[in-house]
Amino acid sequence: MTQLLMQKTTFLKSPLNYIGGKYKILSQILPLFPKQNDIFVDLFCGGCNVGMNIGQDSIIQASHIICNDNLIYLIELYRFLQENQADTILNEIRNIILKYDLNLQNTQGYNNLRNAYNIKKSPMLLFVLIAFSFNHQIRFNNRHCFNNPFGKNRSSFNSAMRENLLQFLDAIQNKPIQFLSLDFKEALDSASLTKQSFVYADPPYLITQGTYNDGKRGFSGWNEKLEKTLLESLKFLDSQGIKFALSNVLTHKGIHNEILDKWIRANGYIVHTIHTHYTNSNYQAKYRDKSQTVEVLVTNYQPLITREDTNAFYW
Numbered sequence: 001m002t003q004l005l006m007q008k009t010t011f012l013k014s015p016l017n018y019i020g021g022k023y024k025i026l027s028q029i030l031p032l033f034p035k036q037n038d039i040f041v042d043l044f045c046g047g048c049n050v051g052m053n054i055g056q057d058s059i060i061q062a063s064h065i066i067c068n069d070n071l072i073y074l075i076e077l078y079r080f081l082q083e084n085q086a087d088t089i090l091n092e093i094r095n096i097i098l099k100y101d102l103n104l105q106n107t108q109g110y111n112n113l114r115n116a117y118n119i120k121k122s123p124m125l126l127f128v129l130i131a132f133s134f135n136h137q138i139r140f141n142n143r144h145c146f147n148n149p150f151g152k153n154r155s156s157f158n159s160a161m162r163e164n165l166l167q168f169l170d171a172i173q174n175k176p177i178q179f180l181s182l183d184f185k186e187a188l189d190s191a192s193l194t195k196q197s198f199v200y201a202d203p204p205y206l207i208t209q210g211t212y213n214d215g216k217r218g219f220s221g222w223n224e225k226l227e228k229t230l231l232e233s234l235k236f237l238d239s240q241g242i243k244f245a246l247s248n249v250l251t252h253k254g255i256h257n258e259i260l261d262k263w264i265r266a267n268g269y270i271v272h273t274i275h276t277h278y279t280n281s282n283y284q285a286k287y288r289d290k291s292q293t294v295e296v297l298v299t300n301y302q303p304l305i306t307r308e309d310t311n312a313f314y315w
């Protein structure tokens with residue numbers, strides 16, 4: 001029978017409901033990371049669920065944290081949130097909600113806000129749009145226009161989002177976090193990494209689809225070429241004695257990621273299986289079923305897990 005044995009550490013949760021966000025598996029992946037780092041790179045930071053949980057009050061320490069994502073509008077939003085006081089930000093949110101008369105039913109108000117954002121591209125308009133959008137998703141079209149529809153009767157700037165936002169502000173304003181909006185390869189080239197640095201890579205998955213890898217946002221979609229470039233870049237880090245961890249899925253709905261599998265075997269990297277079905281009492285049977293998703297963390301080092309660390313795991 002599956003049960004939650006221990007959940008000692010509480011983690012910060014991104015205010016953005018990011019597709020592919022790693023909040024739910026932080027208790028499994030963080031204990032596998034090196035504890036002391038000079039630079040920690042969250043190479044595909046998305047909702048920042050990983051980067052914001054590094055440093056102060058975390059089991060993973062770093063003197064410098066780089067959070068990178070090639071979605072420029074997202075990084076502009078993070079920079080704005082990092083540079084402005086919580087009161088100012090909450091006031092801005094309140095004013096935008098009042099100005100566009102946003103509530104759970106007002107589709108026209110939401111559409112007016114979306115039009116305004118697509119003209120002005122102001123970070124706080126984006127934040128409020130995400131709060132009221134369907135499933136709180138960030139989706140752009142080829143012309144870089146936000147095109148996610150209204151989350152009628154479901155999405156709003158609710159108290160959970162407000163609480164997560166306040167914790168997020170506290171983290172990004174008080175930790176040594178630098179936001180970068182570069183392609184992953186440029187981000188790696190621009191960071192002066194040493195043997196004490198650590199790179200966490202959570203790219204779009206080649207064999208699953210999120211709005212950030214469908215190639216329909218005016219940003220290049222994820223494809224085999226990018227996957228191979230990333231794997232080469234990680235191999236290069238390995239050759240420099242720099243540790244990395246890569247999140248990915250090896251199998252999904254009967255499709256196997258052969259490129260990744262071959263690369264892991266050829267280089268002797270270590271595969272840690274992530275348990276994602278722990279709420280289902282029949283998860284072991286499900287897990288053996290090859291049609292299910294096999295989520296993994298691949299490392300180029302053997303993690304030093306102490307007894308204390310394992311207390312953070314779900315079994």
Ligand SMILES: C[S@@+](CC[C@H](N)C(=O)[O-])C[C@H]1O[C@@H](n2cnc3c(N)ncnc32)[C@H](O)[C@@H]1O
Nearest residue numbers: 020021022044046047048049070183184202212
């Ligand atoms: C799986 S999501 C990351 C989720 C994140 N770890 C979290 O917990 O919220 C992958 C991210 O990679 C970004 N991305 C896609 N292609 C990229 C590229 N070439 N360079 C940098 N970032 C990229 C996407 O915008 C997306 O935010």
